[in-house]
Amino acid sequence: MHIAIIGAGISGLLSALELLEQGCSVSIFDQQSAGKAASWAGGGILSPMYPWRYPQAVNDLAKHGKTLYQSWNTKLLPISGTDFEIHETGMLIFDRDDFDIGLHYAEKHNEPMQYCEHLKQQQLQQINPRVSAQLQEAIYFPQIANVRNPRLLKSIITYLKLHPKVQFHENIWIDRFQIQSERINAIQASNGQRFEAEQFVIATGAWSEHWSQQLNLSIPVEPVQGQMLLFKGPENWLPTMCMNDVMYLIPRKDGHIVCGSSMSHLGFDKRPSIQTQQNIYKASLAMAPELANFPVVKQWAGLRPSSPSGIPYIGQMPNLDNLWANFGHYRNGLCMGPASAQLLRQLMLQQPTLTDPAVYAPALQLLPQAVSA
Ligand SMILES: Cc1cc2nc3c(=O)[nH]c(=O)nc-3n(C[C@H](O)[C@H](O)[C@H](O)COP(=O)(O)OP(=O)(O)OC[C@H]3O[C@@H](n4cnc5c(N)ncnc54)[C@H](O)[C@@H]3O)c2cc1C
Structure with a gap:
């Protein structure tokens, strides 16, 4: 299966890794160089700060972060040459x-x-x-540990760029979906280029509201x-x-x-x-x-x-067969990243899920003009 992932932050990159592990091929798109947005800027604390101030759904994903990053570091290090330092300081x-x-x-x-x-x-x-x-x-x-997130991104990007089933497209703004009969056929870039795939993932972080208009959905990010x-x-x-x-x-x-x-x-x-x-x-x-x-x-x-309560949107987007969400992680995208990507992969490939996915489902409201049309 060929999958197009829009957004090369931690959410998109880890989704790519998860899907590759299952034999999929991926194309990854970013408007700038990969891994240079929030995921680079963050602190890398592998727990929500004051976990009791967050919904259980955030803590449920975050609690897997440290262990999953340890496994990824072991797997990626021999190929990427970058140790992303899971620093167990408490x-x-x-x-x-x-x-x-x-x-x-x-x-x-x-x-x-x-x-x-x-x-x-x-x-x-x-x-x-x-x-x-x-x-x-x-x-x-x-x-509680922290991860050196700029190195984490470097390690994943190096690994992905060496992988024969990955294509990277950087410095390209993906503007629109080409939709036919409740399916996406292709994505279209602002320079007019068109890219086809079987499944599509939105991992566009703080820019995710961009899709509201075309999808007629309220995306409160x-x-x-x-x-x-x-x-x-x-x-x-x-x-x-x-x-x-x-x-x-x-x-x-x-x-x-x-x-x-x-x-x-x-x-x-x-x-x-x-x-x-x-x-x-x-x-x-x-x-x-x-x-x-x-x-x-x-x-x-x-x-x-x-996102409204810091719970990310993970799962199938409404009314479209082959469009998936992995965005809206607010203050905890680095600690929730590995489990979010795992959950997305499990949903996309119809596998058993690590947690109940219902609370993350992007049950987004129709925009008012779409309701009245
Ligand atoms: C100061 C700060 C401190 C933080 N500290 C922590 C912490 O300690 N622990 C923690 O867990 N989290 C922390 N976070 C939060 C965490 O960094 C984010 O939740 C996480 O990085 C979000 O990842 P993302 O991949 O969804 O978004 P991003 O990393 O922003 O990636 C989204 C990517 O999508 C691209 N994109 C968007 N739209 C398009 C388009 N239409 N076409 C092409 N490309 C597009 C963007 O260029 C970007 O590269 C912190 C964040 C900040 C800012």
């Missing part, structure tokens, strides 16, 4: 209002990823001596800007991830520390702003004051594909 959360609810959540779910301890100052300083003395307590999730900054400290300087008041520090193995992030509704504007960068800088130092000794080596912003 996560400290300093928000006092979340202590009880977090501990209760951990007890209720009783899964390794959600195991959680309450730390007083002495234990806290032992686990992470870089933490500010002002922060006297924390809850600690020792199993919009870009939400998030800014980040990057410090470079000594190797292994910060032993754990830290989170306070929705701001986080994510240590990489080589001493880079990713800090973020903001939330702004600015359309497709991806420019970092001085004010927001200062806020992130201050929030980072409030957690680990000695960060002030290290240079900020990069600042950037990315566009999260927000």
Whole structure:
């Protein structure tokens, strides 16, 4: 079976891997170079931040992320030559209002990823001596890891580009579907090129609303800007991830520390702003004051594909036999990515599914003009 995937972020790329494993061939399309949008910009935390603030459907996919990435890293590394570093640092959360609810959540779910301890100052300083003395307590999730997402994308893209059943089409905007009798025959690019396939996947992240008009469906996905900054400290300087008041520090193995992030509704504007960068800088130092000794080596912003409750749309699109969705992952597309792609593949190939797919089904409303027509 030949499948066309629109969007080469983590959602599209992992979908391609899953489908290739089953013997399908894939064509992947992106308006820019592959793997340069939200999936590159994100932090790579392999759990929703404050999991209790998210619907169960988000946590159900996220809980598979770490294990599935470990398997992918083992499979891809010999061919891609890039280790994407699943860094098992654990996560400290300093928000006092979340202590009880977090501990209760951990007890209720009783899964390794959600195991959680309450730390007083002495234990806290032992686990992470870089933490500010002002922060006297924390809850600690020792199993939460992060993935080095730019390397993750590089590894997958290298692997896919070497695969004989994959075609990459970069710097091409896919504009329209050619539809006949409730089936898509082909996709059409803005330069007029036409590409045929048997099945089609929309993995277009924050741009997914683009399809609303042609499909006469309301697709409530919009870009939400998030800014980040990057410090470079000594190797292994910060032993754990830290989170306070929705701001986080994510240590990489080589001493880079990713800090973020903001939330702004600015359309497709991806420019970092001085004010927001200062806020992130201050929030980072409030957690680990000695960060002030290290240079900020990069600042950037990315566009999260927000969906109404953060639950992605995964499954067959309404009224079309061969059009599939894998978009709308909002703040958790990196941790949900591997399980989302697996679920999509299982649905497309009519295989048993890893979880009940109903909650992810793109049961999208018709646009008002389509209803009245
Ligand atoms: C600052 C920030 C921090 C984050 N931190 C985390 C985190 O720690 N953990 C986590 O799990 N998630 C995190 N996220 C969220 C995560 O990055 C996203 O949910 C995820 O990357 C979405 O992946 P995607 O493949 O759906 O979208 P994208 O990566 O945006 O990919 C979509 C692709 O589709 C292409 N495209 C769109 N329309 C078209 C078209 N018509 N034709 C051709 N190409 C098209 C785009 O160019 C793009 O490359 C963060 C996001 C941001 C911005």
